[in-house]
Amino acid sequence: MSLLTGLGAGGAVTAAPTRRPPSRAYWWLLLPGLVYLALFFVVPVGALLGTSLYVPVPGGDVGQYQPAFAVGNYADALAQFWPQLVRSFVFAFLATVVTLVVGYPVAYAIAVRARGRPVLQGLLLVLVVAPFFTSFILRTIAWRQILADDGFVVASLQWLHLLPEGARLTATPFAVVCGLAYNFLPFMILPIYASLERLDPRLVEAGADLYASPMTTFRTVTFPLSLPGVVGGTLLVFIPASGDYVNSSLLGNNTNTAMIGQVVDARFFRLLDYPTAASLSVVLMLAILLLVAAYVRRAGTEELL
Amino acid sequence: MSVAQGAALQVERVTKAFGGFTAVDDLDLEVPSGSFFALLGPSGCGKTTTLRMVAGLEQPTAGSITIGGRDVTGTRAHQRPVNTVFQSYALFPHLTVGENVAFGLRRRRERDVDRRVAEALELVELGHVADRRPAQLSGGQQQRVALARAVVNRPALLLLDEPLGALDLKLRRQMQLELKRIQDEVGLTFVHVTHDQEEAMTMADTVAVMNHGRIEQLGAPADLYELPRTAFVANFLGQSNLAPGTVVEGPDGHGLLGVDVGGSRVRLPAARAVAAAGRVLVGVRPEKVRILVPGQEPGPGENVLGPGVVTDVSFAGVSTQYRVELTGVGTFGVFAQNLLGGATVAHGAVVRLAWSAQHTFGLSGDEDVAAGAADLDGEP
Numbered sequence: 001m002s003l004l005t006g007l008g009a010g011g012a013v014t015a016a017p018t019r020r021p022p023s024r025a026y027w028w029l030l031l032p033g034l035v036y037l038a039l040f041f042v043v044p045v046g047a048l049l050g051t052s053l054y055v056p057v058p059g060g061d062v063g064q065y066q067p068a069f070a071v072g073n074y075a076d077a078l079a080q081f082w083p084q085l086v087r088s089f090v091f092a093f094l095a096t097v098v099t100l101v102v103g104y105p106v107a108y109a110i111a112v113r114a115r116g117r118p119v120l121q122g123l124l125l126v127l128v129v130a131p132f133f134t135s136f137i138l139r140t141i142a143w144r145q146i147l148a149d150d151g152f153v154v155a156s157l158q159w160l161h162l163l164p165e166g167a168r169l170t171a172t173p174f175a176v177v178c179g180l181a182y183n184f185l186p187f188m189i190l191p192i193y194a195s196l197e198r199l200d201p202r203l204v205e206a207g208a209d210l211y212a213s214p215m216t217t218f219r220t221v222t223f224p225l226s227l228p229g230v231v232g233g234t235l236l237v238f239i240p241a242s243g244d245y246v247n248s249s250l251l252g253n254n255t256n257t258a259m260i261g262q263v264v265d266a267r268f269f270r271l272l273d274y275p276t277a278a279s280l281s282v283v284l285m286l287a288i289l290l291l292v293a294a295y296v297r298r299a300g301t302e303e304l305l
Numbered sequence: 306m307s308v309a310q311g312a313a314l315q316v317e318r319v320t321k322a323f324g325g326f327t328a329v330d331d332l333d334l335e336v337p338s339g340s341f342f343a344l345l346g347p348s349g350c351g352k353t354t355t356l357r358m359v360a361g362l363e364q365p366t367a368g369s370i371t372i373g374g375r376d377v378t379g380t381r382a383h384q385r386p387v388n389t390v391f392q393s394y395a396l397f398p399h400l401t402v403g404e405n406v407a408f409g410l411r412r413r414r415e416r417d418v419d420r421r422v423a424e425a426l427e428l429v430e431l432g433h434v435a436d437r438r439p440a441q442l443s444g445g446q447q448q449r450v451a452l453a454r455a456v457v458n459r460p461a462l463l464l465l466d467e468p469l470g471a472l473d474l475k476l477r478r479q480m481q482l483e484l485k486r487i488q489d490e491v492g493l494t495f496v497h498v499t500h501d502q503e504e505a506m507t508m509a510d511t512v513a514v515m516n517h518g519r520i521e522q523l524g525a526p527a528d529l530y531e532l533p534r535t536a537f538v539a540n541f542l543g544q545s546n547l548a549p550g551t552v553v554e555g556p557d558g559h560g561l562l563g564v565d566v567g568g569s570r571v572r573l574p575a576a577r578a579v580a581a582a583g584r585v586l587v588g589v590r591p592e593k594v595r596i597l598v599p600g601q602e603p604g605p606g607e608n609v610l611g612p613g614v615v616t617d618v619s620f621a622g623v624s625t626q627y628r629v630e631l632t633g634v635g636t637f638g639v640f641a642q643n644l645l646g647g648a649t650v651a652h653g654a655v656v657r658l659a660w661s662a663q664h665t666f667g668l669s670g671d672e673d674v675a676a677g678a679a680d681l682d683g684e685p
Contacts, residue, residue, distance in 0.1 A: 202395040203397060205395065206391060207383075208361070208362065209382050209389045210388065213383050216383075216412060217383075225399055
């Protein structure tokens with residue numbers, strides 16, 4: 001997990017070791033990875049960019065396109081689908097907040113409270129990743145049952161008068177955000193766990209020794225030192241959640257819950273509208289890149305080592 | 306936090322058990338205000354546990370702890386007017402040096418934080434690194450930051466948990482003097498935990514030697530050194546020559562007991578003996594002993610043992626250390642000042658040993674001659 005938690009810690013103070021010219025073996029070991037990335041990332045991204053500028057073949061069938069330089073595709077796609085794009089980021093943001101609020105205490109319990117009891121820690125970590133043993137789709141469909149109109153969640157909420165009579169949870173934005181948060185929760189817990197696990201408990205003692213109450217010590221010592229994990233976790237949740245289409249398809253209602261991934265899916269596979277799907281994909285990619293860069297930069301310069 | 310500065314510490318009948326293991330056993334301790342107090346003992350003797358209980362990082366199983374007249378037993382670390390310099394320094398890596406030092410002041414919402422932080426850093430001669438991160442400092446500098454971070458709060462008690470343990474020998478000696486200077490300057494009560502007997506003796510006004518969760522002996526370094534009361538103290542604080550013997554004559558007109566040691570008669574001041582009858586251990590420090598080569602005679606009032614064979618001669622610069630095998634008594638060490646150059650007695654020579662009867666001390670005969678003589682290099 002150290003790799004994941006390192007994601008946000010760009011400015012770490014490390015003494016640069018004396019540099020030696022990389023040996024030949026170094027390049028040979030790197031080669032498979034480079035070839036793989038070139039074939040399965042660089043080439044497809046190029047193809048995607050190309051496709052996003054295609055135009056329909058005049059008089060051709062549905063799904064027939066020819067190479068062009070139709071920059072207007074982007075304007076059209078954005079004009080038509082900006083609500084879904086914005087919604088994707090709002091849902092992803094909400095899911096990130098929910099996973100952080102739910103996941104941080106879990107990570108804290110495993111890393112700090114269960115410190116020194118490796119069996120318990122191992123067991124809890126297995127429980128965190130246990131949902132991965134079942135199919136992603138199945139688990140998401142299971143949420144339909146959980147949130148169903150005649151399910152216990154709706155009944156309990158209505159009994160508590162937290163939900164008005166006749167209101168429902170399935171096919172609502174609430175259900176989609178719940179699904180996103182549920183599916184990505186382990187990606188928040190694990191990096192935070194790794195950060196907290198490495199936290200020197202003597203620093204917490206030093207905080208107490210310097211008149212900081214447990215809450216203040218958490219605020220001024222523990223939490224800032226776990227920020228690399230928080231940044232790593234939020235990225236691991238926010239990025240895939242922004243592009244997710246499974247949760248919005250299975251738990252949403254296709255009107256006020258559609259996310260951009262769902263649109264891309266529909267355009268690509270059902271309407272065979274490749275240029276729009278491709279340009280939306282490119283826009284999504286760039287938007288995530290910009291958001292993440294701004295976020296890492298802020299987190300990296302202010303609080304992190 | 307209204308405790309007077311430099312207030313004393315009282316530890317009364319404190320016991321700390323971890324499961325079945327008793328780390329601190331019915332400990333009583335009193336630290337006078339403004340003193341530099343050292344808790345000395347081997348690892349696992351309970352000294353760090355004692356310190357942690359004073360800091361509030363552990364709670365005693367039984368007994369009470371009073372700081373500056375206020376019973377703090379049961380209160381938590383952040384509620385006590387105590388600061389600790391941790392062995393690992395425990396500097397906050399995400400804060401600058403200046404923010405580290407300001408941490409305690411900010412928690413107590415004190416005024417003049419910037420000025421006081423600058424003063425504290427000046428005190429440890431690190432004013433120029435206030436804006437750096439701890440990771441950018443050397444071990445010695447980090448240690449001084451940790452000290453500044455504690456001193457700046459003017460705690461009623463400043464606890465030092467082997468603060469010099471991670472430094473190399475030369476830096477360590479330098480920091481010992483530095484710490485002593487700072488303590489003089491700020492006038493706080495320092496309680497220093499260490500396993501380094503030399504460190505304890507150079508720095509502290511009062512040393513408490515701990516072993517197995519109890520205090521073996523407490524006093525000024527010179528008193529402990531000159532008159533140890535247990536074999537553990539005799540061996541742990543410096544080195545000692547201990548030989549089993551039996552008291553055969555009561556005190557004479559000069560208050561001297563006569564002790565039979567391996568067939569020789571040794572005189573021991575009754576006032577310097579733990580036991581005045583029966584089996585005893587007769588002790589003398591190696592630097593008090595001189596070697597008599599054939600033809601040399603002891604002076605009046607000197608004890609003599611031997612003859613024995615010199616089995617080892619090691620030159621240590623200021624002194625030469627001899628090992629002399631005495632038949633029926635054991636091996637004695639002798640430290641001879643190199644006043645006239647190097648060794649004067651060769652390996653294999655047959656010699657006698659002499660020392661003033663007034664430097665002899667007596668311990669209980671039930672004690673283990675080797676107690677506390679463990680190899681100090683094995684300590685963490």
